[in-house]
Amino acid sequence: MFGLIGHLTSLQHAQSVARELGYPEYADQGLDFWCMAPPQIVDDITVTSITGQTIYGKYVESCFLPEMLASQRIKAATRKIVNAMAHAQKNGINITALGGFSSIIFENFNLQRITRIRNIQLDLQRFTTGNTHTAYIICRQVEQGAQKLGIDLNKATVAVCGATGDIGSAVCRWLDARTDTAELLLVARHQGRLETLQSELGRGKIMSIEEALPQADIVVWVASMPKGIEIDAENLKHPCLMIDGGYPKNLGTKIQHPDVHILNGGIVEHSLDIDWKIMHIVNMNIPNRQLFACFAESMLLEFEQLHTNFSWGRNEITVAKMEKIGEISLKHGFKPLALAV
Template structure:
């Protein structure tokens, strides 16, 4: 695979991985350790714990295979919220490095970065480049998984030409997703949304120059997604919250952000909107305890964690998705998923906020 460093073949004894996560909510996550911890408001934890350094710790053990013998690893908790990570990146980086060191001490040779740990480390650049372990931000398989679900939606749309908005288009997931969509040259219009206008225009020009038949426009305003039939959320900007007022009638939303950038009000106030959790993968062979599911049903994984597991299963112990992954990374991780499809690694059935959901197409395209 051109452009991707190929490590020496690894035996099963070296197929150990770790996945770094942060708290989505103090209340929701800590109650799984002890129920009374869920009785206190998040503000209490932010005030009392935010002023003192907390060390990462083992959250859960993980194994893959019918007997858990294909690969094994651990989930390491960075005990801060996503908001704290983004607001204090300099203070958080040494703690993330501590989490990496803890993972290595447990034998991990492939380390995945979950949630907002990736942007805090510049897509993994600040913790990569080591000889003893590989790092991945998991964003190649996340983009592949979203792309596959979008392909199914476009097939179901038939002759209708939808407008697809990608919010976070210049980010690690969004940039790869846009390139994959453009390369397919489907009959669709694309609205690329990001905060940095100069970077966004440059990226759009780059993609449009390579794929001249693709219709692409740009915006720095979340309000403009109301022109879209499908909205894909792949931004790490905690301030880019998608509200019911942003969406046109019968819109379909794929939210692949963690923490969520789609407001729960969408499901309560807009019965016409279909909200799908993007970037979820079915891995029936995944073995872990309840807290190791990270708020998902049994046998379901976030694609970023699944990428970490696939690399470990494939004996790939070098850096993989660092910064913005390219089409070659999408092809490589797709091949790994096909090779290990006896263990799962297929796009999951649709969920909404972690719960199974039957998605119906809008009347205009049925």
């Protein structure tokens, strides 16, 4: 059995979803209540591969909200993640994906040091961040989106914003090794990590966002957008492909221009309907088919009986692992969300 640990995008979103899912006692409560709320299994999932194989899973709502970080309720945020992991393991889930902020919080706050939650000894082999599949899907979206827009990667400049993160660095490695991308622009906040990545790749120009955006034919966003940044579509190249790999997705509401094409990055579409209700509440266009690639990774590992933390740690994703998860993804009927032009 596979599991998905997720969270909602805001307090308001959480309240509306709680009401829809039949938890009225959660629906009218404020942030303090959500800081105390325990994880809940709120959905049972059935997925069938194009091979004919069927697997079963559960969605674990962590009750984490991004406002907990903004309001300095760090202890509550970290407790949410490890409690959700313990809840998944207690319920016999073999492989669980940490979705959204779950994996970021786990890594940034070094939560692997917490090995025991009450009477549960955490087995980290049962958990995966899903970042390898996400990185693979984003890279395929770059390749397919560029082709659709007539952007020649041999002549194109690609800016990766969040280049030193787990997903961002993997995207850079793929673009360097598997494509003939003409120029890579590396954008991130940590100068030392940027220099390390540049040295590893043997290429790439380190730039600020303001310097990189006007030069880029393709922009890959895999980091939270810096607070207060303004993007003027007139300063971007036309056409420009922007792949929004963040959560929640917000570039589409910030940039409106006919020659700037926004694609929701890290989203896959399954060939067959999935029996679940959770994707109806996170605004997928086709909720029975579309889902986050990180969630799909736990499904793929369950299909293949690879109950291991396939994606784990920071900057450990190799091109070979991306190729492997990509082959499994295609085998079972998943494909990258395509650009609608």
